[in-house]
Amino acid sequence: MGVEAAGHRTALQMAQEALAGGVTMLQLREKHAQLKQVMEQGKQLRDLCREFSVPFIVNDRIDVALLLDADGVHVGQDDLPGLAARRLLGDDKIIGISAGTMEEAEWAMENGADYLGVGPIFSTSTKPDAGEAIGTGLIRDIAARWDVPLVGIGGINHNNASQVIAAGAHGVAVVSAITQQHDPRNAGYTLAENVRIALYNRSTDT
Ligand SMILES: Cc1ncc(COP(=O)(O)OP(=O)(O)O)c(N)n1
Ligand SMILES: Cc1ncsc1CCOP(=O)(O)O
Ligand SMILES: [Mg+2]
Numbered sequence: 001m002g003v004e005a006a007g008h009r010t011a012l013q014m015a016q017e018a019l020a021g022g023v024t025m026l027q028l029r030e031k032h033a034q035l036k037q038v039m040e041q042g043k044q045l046r047d048l049c050r051e052f053s054v055p056f057i058v059n060d061r062i063d064v065a066l067l068l069d070a071d072g073v074h075v076g077q078d079d080l081p082g083l084a085a086r087r088l089l090g091d092d093k094i095i096g097i098s099a100g101t102m103e104e105a106e107w108a109m110e111n112g113a114d115y116l117g118v119g120p121i122f123s124t125s126t127k128p129d130a131g132e133a134i135g136t137g138l139i140r141d142i143a144a145r146w147d148v149p150l151v152g153i154g155g156i157n158h159n160n161a162s163q164v165i166a167a168g169a170h171g172v173a174v175v176s177a178i179t180q181q182h183d184p185r186n187a188g189y190t191l192a193e194n195v196r197i198a199l200y201n202r203s204t205d206t
Helices: 011-021 035-052 062-068 082-089 102-110 137-145 161-166 184-204
Strands: 026-028 056-059 072-075 094-099 115-118 150-153 171-173
Touching (some): 026 035, 035 056, 072 082, 102 115, 161 171, 161 184
Parallel strands (some): 026 056, 072 094, 115 150, 150 171
16 A cells, blocks of 8 residues: 555554554555655654564655665656666565556566555546546556556555556555555455455366
8 A cells, every 4th residue: 555644543543553453455545745754753753564474665766765774665657767776776576567568567677676565446536647447458458468467546545455456466556445445455355355355266177
């Protein structure tokens, strides 16, 4: 999940609840705050992720990821390229790269992505510059071509996550499906459970 403060909860409280619900990876995605605050919040989120033994990923900022000793970074097509991120972070860190077209997926693979964030799958109001929803077809096409972990993102919730997994994704990344819910812990639990069920169903499909 991506972490932002919402409603009466702080980002840290939200993350704590989502992790308690069973979220399996956490990304610090802070687009507006000052770096000093991002570092402070990042330290707390990193420690929380370590308590839950869940990977902690920093969006966009390799410097912040390095300073926090995060488990990895997520970079988009307009961010620092994956190969440059790899030079700074080394082979042991996770580097995720976004893709919304097959050309972007090719570029991401050439840039050494450990996983691809594919989307926006459905329409989203969380990222105003995300572009039109692309549906699940690209996930199907990428999965047929490469054996790389795929994470669907954009407008995903507990009702539609199974479609994304059925298309070949290994997981889903969400913001509002957890942060905009009155019970983020239960939202995290339901989402993680639906993803597990869909992965199981896919593995038993003949
Ligand atoms: C898992 C995951 N996938 C895609 C993105 C989007 O990254 P990007 O295209 O760089 O957009 P911003 O999130 O930086 O606005 C992501 N963050 N995580
Ligand atoms: C960061 C990002 N990248 C593509 S869509 C998106 C926003 C996801 O947010 P939500 O899960 O609320 O649609
Ligand atoms: Mg980015």
